[in-house]
Amino acid sequence: MTVPRWLADEMVGRLARYLRFVGCDTLYVRGLSDDKILAWAQREDRVLLTRDRRLAARAPRSLLLDSPEIGAQWRSVRRAYPDLPNDVRFERCTECNGELELYRPGPEAPREGPVPWDRVDRGLLLYRCRACGHLYWEGSHTASIRSRLAAWADLGAR
Numbered sequence: 001m002t003v004p005r006w007l008a009d010e011m012v013g014r015l016a017r018y019l020r021f022v023g024c025d026t027l028y029v030r031g032l033s034d035d036k037i038l039a040w041a042q043r044e045d046r047v048l049l050t051r052d053r054r055l056a057a058r059a060p061r062s063l064l065l066d067s068p069e070i071g072a073q074w075r076s077v078r079r080a081y082p083d084l085p086n087d088v089r090f091e092r093c094t095e096c097n098g099e100l101e102l103y104r105p106g107p108e109a110p111r112e113g114p115v116p117w118d119r120v121d122r123g124l125l126l127y128r129c130r131a132c133g134h135l136y137w138e139g140s141h142t143a144s145i146r147s148r149l150a151a152w153a154d155l156g157a158r
């Protein structure tokens, strides 16, 4: 089974971010009517992720999430879609769902922001969102996301 594209409604925003962390194409919508959400899911053949039972029942493809807790939600998605990656992949922007690409800044590139430029000079890879320009790299942030994903997987196996 392949992993589908997702459409997360406003009640599951954190889940949407985690799906992007593992490289899944995940739209996150806020402030849209149910009809608009359903039309969007259908048009792009996305699986709707929601905590709204009535909305889930109306969607051609949906996954209803019973728990408000992110770990339980993650396990629900992985139970339904066992091929879901469980590791951080630098493929999707967590801010906007844009695609990431490897970014090699030239010597003239501005060296600003929170990027650890000294580590970049020593070979740390940078990834840039093609849509919004946000930069990503391996660091303490990704390490903590990885350990959270691993912990959720362990709980699910019990």
Ligand SMILES: [Zn+2]
Binding pocket: 093, 094, 095, 096, 097, 098, 129, 130, 131, 132, 133, 134
């Ligand atoms: Zn982006």
